[in-house]
Amino acid sequence: MKSRKRKGILARLFRVFAFRKKTAKIGLYGPPNAGKTTLANRIIHTFVDENEDMGVSTEVPHETRRAVRRGGILIDLRSKSVQNPGSNSNPDSKLKRERAKLKLDVVDTPGLATKIDFHEFMAYGLEEEEAKKRAKEATEGVIEAIKWLDDMDGVVLLMDSTEDPYTQTNIVLIGNMEARGTPVIIAANKMDLSDATPQRIINAFPQHSVIPISALKGENMEKLYEEMARRFG
């Protein structure tokens, strides 16, 4: 733990004084069902291949139980027109777009949780044995997601805009990133839903960049990409 703290201080100094990496390794983190895989697929469809998926997203929690890395993604808003029906362009967006270029590796991680009960999977129609197997794999997935944090250059923390953002896993993750000096962007996902309140997330974490998006519908994605290029580039 002490070495992690030292790494955090060194990482901050490194970012201030040294050159930046050519390719940033960016982790998509968040609780189960926040939309991490949907965002990963959206990024791939927009900048790599419309027919490629990083993973499968369903309503069953812990669908992603192994971290998946996709390398060599070039986010280049200068050459790519991003479908963005919900965009609220601000006056300096043209300027931002000119700089919005970032080469990255995306890591789609399993959802972070403090409890995994196989009974919850049975509520989605899984047989008991299958539910137990999935629960076991999900616990391994959480451990894997935590281990990956050591290798990340930046984190996009996804939160469900219809849920209470002030959960301990969100707070712990942000606290760890701050201690390591790793930049974090919070994506307030599912803004397209009628009961979404992204403002609640903005109010809960005023010291961080919070970008309301809908990864599923592709709303406000340009703003997220601009912020990723600014913070992680």
Next chain:
Amino acid sequence: MDLVSEERINSMGSMEKIRFVLEGVKSGNIVVLEGGLTSEEQMNLIELTMAEVNENFPGIEMSGYPSKKGFLNMRRKARLTVIGPAKIMRTMKKEKDLISAVISAF
């Protein structure tokens, strides 16, 4: 419920602290730590908890007041952390100055 003083907590190393909390919670206790756990310690607790999840122990519920940042944001002092077995803690809600837990015997 175990209310653990800051002196007792400070006398332990990080892993000792986490193991102490996890053993208490696995025994069915709600553990309240004066002084709390840092975010790094809480992340390690989640990791260790996941390694021990089984059919009878689905994990933990945890809440706490945000840590206070010290000089140059480098030292983070936790204030209070509440950890309990997920099997009996149905919900744990946190407001600005209040942590509420609903506990069920079933």
